[in-house]
Amino acid sequence: MSLEQETLNAVQENQGGAVVQEAPEAWKPKILAFTCNWCTYAGADLAGLNRMKYPADVRLLRLPCSGRVNPQFVLHAFQKGCDGVLVCGCHPGDCHYSTGNYFTRRRMLLYRRYLEYFGIEPERFQIRWISGSEAGKFRDTVVDTCEAITKLGPNHKFREEGR
Amino acid sequence: MILKKERLNDLLEALASKATVYVPRELDGQTRFAPFAKGSAVELGKAKTVFSPKETLFPQTETLYTYAQLGEDITLCETVNTTNQVLFGVRSCDTYSIERLDEVFLTRTFIDTLYLERRNNTLIVALGCTEPDRSCFCTSFGIDPAAGTGADIQLTDTGDGYFVEALTGRGTEALQAWSPFLTEGQKTAARELTFSLALDTSNVKDSLEQLFEHAYWNDLSMKCLGCGTCAFVCPTCHCFDMSQNNKGNTGYRFRTWDSCTFSDYSMMAGFHNPRPTKMRRLRNRFMHKLSFFSDRYGSSLCCGCGRCIELCPAGIDISRVIEDTSSLMGAGAEQQGSTAVKEVAS
Amino acid sequence: MANTQETLRERARILLEDGTLDYLIGWEAGRFEGQTTPLIIRTVADVDRLIYNEYCVHLLAKYPLADKTTKKIGVVVRGCDARGINLALKDGQIERDRLYLLGIPCQGMKDAQTGEELKKCRECTHRNPVVYDELLGDLLEQSAVADRFAEVNRIESLSADERYDYWADVFSRCIRCKACRDVCPTCTCKECFTDQAAKGWQGKETSLAENQNYGITRMFHSGERCLECGECERVCPKGLPLMQLNRKVIKDVHELFGEYIAGIDDCTPSPLDHYQLDDVEEFM
Amino acid sequence: MIAISHDCSCETNPLIPQVCKVIAVTQETSDVKSFRVQTLDGRIPFSFVPGQLGMFGVVNHGECMFCVSMGGEDWIEFTVKKVGTVTERIHQLHPGAQVTVRGPYGNFWPADACKGRNMIFIAGGIGLPPVRTFLLHTLANRSDYGRIDLVYSASTKKDLVFKEQLFDLWPNEPNMHVHVSVYRASDDWDGPVEFTAPYLESLGLDITNTTAVLCGGPSLYRTCSKALANMGVSDNDILTTLEMRMKCGIGKCGRCNVGSKYICLDGPVFTQAEVNAMLKD
Amino acid sequence: MSRTGVFVCHCGTNIAATVDVDKVAEAAKDFPGVVFVEQNKYMCSEPGQQAVKQAIEEHGLDRIVIASCSPRMHELTFRKMLTDTSVNPYMLEIANIREQCSWVHKDKGEGTDKAIDLARMAAAKVDRNTPLYTSEIPLTKRALVIGAGIAGIQAALDIADAGYPVTLVEKEPSIGGRMIMLDKTFPTMDCSACICSPKMNEAGAHPNIELRTVSEVEEVTGYIGNFTVTIRQKAKYIDYDKCTGCGLCEVKCPSKVTSEFDRGLTQRRAVYKPFPQAVPSKPVIDATNCRKFTEDRCGVCQKICTVDAIDFEEQDKLVKQEFGAVVVATGYDLIDWGKLYGEYGGGAYPDVIDALTFERLVNASGPTEGHIVRPSDGKEPKSCVMIKCVGSRDPHKGKAYCSRACCMYGAKHAHQFLEKIEGSECYVFYMDVRTPGKGYDEFYMKTLEDGATYIRGRVAKIYPENGHYVCVGEDTLSGKIVKVNADLVVLDTAMVPQESAGEIGRLFGVSRDQDGWLNEAHPKLRPVETNTAGVYLAGTAQGPKDIPDSVAQASAAASKVIGLFNHKALESNPMISFVNEVNCRGCGDCVGVCPYGAITLETVERRENSVKVMRDIANINSGLCQGCGACTSACYSSALDLKGFTNEQILQEVDALCL
Known part of the structure; x- marks a missing residue:
């Protein structure tokens, strides 16, 4: 435990002052989705074209390929205050850059296990292959993820103090 | 006056109700200064804690000021938060180090108020050393392990208790609160301490300056990893770096410990680095410890606590540097060996 | 252990003398009992400082990488060092022909304070060096390792x-x-x-x-x-x-x-x- | 203004800057701009003596030390070259933007000690602003100083700073000679194309009773101090500034030591003799 | 600070309806670095773009954020707009508050919050943008057309007529594809061979067209303007330079093989021309059935060939050529209905045939010289049942989509059947009759007048009964079960992509939809382009369609290629990777990751603290790099970064989202 934290605890114990945690107002999950420009982002646009409806808690961050998603961005998102992170890309074999998502698949297979090893709930960090025409699958993924994370509640793990 | 060892915990609890009392404690396998809480075991037996009390006065990360920007205009707000604190069970090597930190932060044109406030709110209770470690060599720098300088109250172990004497006005004032726990008693004769490690540091400053260009530094620095362990465990290291943490329009600027052995310590914009190689950085570290600091402040920046000897991953040993340089000097080999080998950044 | 140290010193003297090596990286005794520290030997005179005992814990594989010149470097390599050298070669950090590797099969190093075998050596899977130019001492048979995970x-x-x-x-x-x-x-x-x-x-x-x-x-x-x-x-x-x-x-x-x-x-x-x-x- | 939230008796922490605003920005070259700064209520942020430095920062990107290249009634000016992340942010500042400033730091050109002497100012590239502070002081008190020579060079013509003063104002100053050279010729430049040191020696300036003021990159500094020695200028009469090494400004962060000297407190202005005495790490 | 301008678009009511655009504009005012905010009804319109240009002048903006529709829609438009302002076209970020916000969230409150977040993310990213500039890449002005059906031929002809050389690759022995198999074409009923073979001959003889039949694309590297394609020219065992096409060898060849071209109705020889009007009109030897190869006997054809054109030793040849653009026209195949529809006999009944087989029956130059006969006994059928949508519009057993052309060629077949056989009856089981073209419906009405009986319903079962087939179905209009005895049953089966299209797609990085059709870049706005620059689609490779549409698309694809070749050189994509040399340790991790082989390790000399050192540093070929960013994740010290999507920009976006 860092020194400040210890000092805080010691002050509480010795001087009996309890630090009150203020109740968060109506909480809405904040989910970041790293999407590849050619497939999932196009799928999301298609979902829009077809006027599909899904919860508004997901924000898409457009990247040229799922291979561009550096796992450090995922951790950075959790640290800065996201409650869930989605990494989406083309189906292996369909990548616009032909091999980008093969590397992503391996990287994310491992990274997901690392974050779980560090104690994050599996539902908070998910990876999905969603092609440009699978608008329905995109909507379902968003709906399921929002549901799961709303059930889990706000994420306090890895988060910087005061975020 | 004598403080019986059984009354020690009661005294600490009393002190802890009004201030944060930092005592040497063994946590997660390492001894360091941590806040005393009811029932925590106090580790006064060991010669020195693995980590020095420096972090209680000069924390590893400290916020300087917070800022907020609304549209064009900016407001700064200095953050100061200090609570009364008591450093209990500090050895002479650490009190010597605190004096050196005082010289750095509180003198020479600018006063660091963050450090000043913490220092003003801290009562230092020193405890004489009874049985030095293998790597202790504070006597080599003229430090008296039994009764160091720079503390407010000095305790001396008398077998079943501690002889208490105030060294400063603040000490006597603090002692009034201790009186319920003290009993009458006399100071026993200080036992003679045997140091396995004792060096002659009289001419270390000159020999270092003479050997500045000697090839000795190349071989020594080649095994240095360039990590920050020595600087972070050293009670006298005080270099810091400044940076900021943004959160949209608000944020705070903070300072954090830095180590001159880090490769980006003296990196300037455009990747120009006046100390590009490990050799120059390590040489600068030892020169600053044993020579440069005494040029400026008159006393060595090494208190001989031996913490860096115990923890250096590569086994680099400041006492060996002192011995080697004086032996090299002795052998009249000031310019022996090629001048600084053309090394390359690593 | 002791005769390995002798053969190491013997070989070091020869290699430094005949110029195959510009310098050799090994260990030397530290100040306290059971303490060692890496050592760079450039001249034959220093060969006697070279030691090999059960407290040589430091990994030497990374030290040659700092030298960007074309000097020929000798490195004493146990199981972990040899794999470290392979990693550096794979990453193109140094050329193989600049290195002369003296392989030593390692029985595992001891903790100076407790005297038992270090945890990392108990769980070591490659006691024999996987790459070397010369082997000092004969290869050990790799003992089964308790469940490392x-x-x-x-x-x-x-x-x-x-x-x-x-x-x-x-x-x-x-x-x-x-x-x-x-x-x-x-x-x-x-x-x-x-x-x-x-x-x-x-x-x-x-x-x-x-x-x-x-x-x-x-x-x-x-x-x-x-x-x-x-x-x-x-x-x-x-x-x-x-x-x-x-x-x-x-x-x-x-x-x-x-x-x-x-x-x-x-x-x-x-x-x-x-x-x-x-x-x-x-x-x- | 600073909202101090503690009741301590000591003055504010020296590391905490003042909030000021940029009132004017002049583009000197493609990557050098000068920023004129004033406190929010229109005062000079701090009084300074030529040669001293100030800390100039953009609030959520960091701060750097720059020499105060010019000062007026109620403003001071920093000349900044774009080399790193903070300077890049500074270059995006527009008049009206708010910045953080603190200072002054370091010692200053020994103007009084040089009274009655001839002056040779030598500068390279972005080394001109620190030298200019002293030059402007000598021009302000012209009678105190004898002949003034300015030897300035940059890599190409477009990298020459303060062109207006270099070519129009200063040549008309009494008993002042401006010598400008570039390293790489370009078609719009008909002047000398030479490195500073050989150019300096080729001028054959008279060095009796002369103080040389030298500031530039490490290579320029090395070659020009040798050139001055060849010309017979004694080490005590060569002044230079090591302001590049300064970081926190208040001598605490330990970054600026050359040997046992702390540039922030003992410098940045040194004589060549003092520099020679330092252990060059 | 940077001077960012934020422009919020209403998109008529598309955005304004479910996103409170005023609130978004208001919130945008205090984003870091934003100095100017404005709303507009249509940002992409001329006045909208004018407003941006004006704001740039007035407020000295250096970065632009446009909160509007998807960047995939108008990023290019807004970048072109910025080319004639002082702002670099890449100092622009677009927040997608339409497709991914206003259209998908009903609740205005939530929609507005999301729009504000997306705008804040865009503003945070643009703050870290740096101006980017395009560079020139050389352009090989030669086109490759894959598949020589009518679409491939049309595209090749258009490009060749424009003066650019074309290589037309066809895996069959002759060009012509599916169309040359047909007898007549709707709606004009002009003879398919009469309009297709002139084009085939023109293509065969065109000076700019290099014909490569019995060939397949094997390997592709490079990118737009610089594709290096390896084509496998399979052995034909006949030297086309010598062969005069006299056909002597075909007559003498002893081994008989079922003809694929005639859908198995007749036999052909091992050395054969698939059909008389084949182009090139020279035979090929089918090695799998030729006795010289199977039993190492015969060789009659070689003996009797007067010009000694036959050479059994010929090997496959691999030809490597440079191309600037590629048109994929791999065409369609018919669904293997046998496996799917057991109730129609599963392919076992000889007289239950698919539409292409019927086309061969009715074709004047077909095996039966145009007499419609029953394949089983060769008798003339009196009654015929045609079943539409076999495999189409049937998500459970076949394909979900409609194959577009079957209604029309179904009507044509009915017309031909009634016209050719006196006193015959023709029943057409249909679900809907779709006649969407010019003159299409009139054609369908004429077929009704000819006496074709259209029964609305699906045939549930077909079973043979004393010499004819009983088709049991339900007439949904009258609600009665209908039984029809048919001498001949023609199934209008679904179109599916050619088997080889998958491989072609993979080679060129063109993705396919879930049914296997190659994906066009945008269904409405870019129907003939693909997401791989320089690769275009023509004909049924992109999806089921009839001949007029295929030809129209072929000409469209050709015009795209001609448009590309009219440039002197190509502008490179500026959003590519770059190396921060100081951080590169030369480990080469990135080299293996790059799908385009754009990264190489170069040994270069650098000064490190005034000491000359030889260092291995990654070097990026700006022509090859397509900006996918795979290398940036593989480089752990982030020495490699991607312009337009740098690490800093992305981290800023994440920070901005989480305030």
């Missing part, structure tokens, strides 16, 4: 919150001295992500969040190439269980992509540098 399995069996608290407590103690990075043979980047504050990867603050970011990212970067030399755990001044991070990675890599021994040679690409079309698929 026991601790990892224990942590994995905890609940998510318990795991988080365990690692949060570990990383709250980290002081970011970066000794684990500087000793690690996989970490040969010119400017590490943790020193790139301006880019935004990692702040300079030593808060819990920054320490976690440092710990997890280093696990992600070095884990897949970890030699299990245990140096990070040895050098950590706070005694943090860093090997449990790398072991987790090695366990996952074996499960997902098949056996991969880092540094077994200087050419097989590490798991994340290549892929199979039929890799495990969990994201459909």
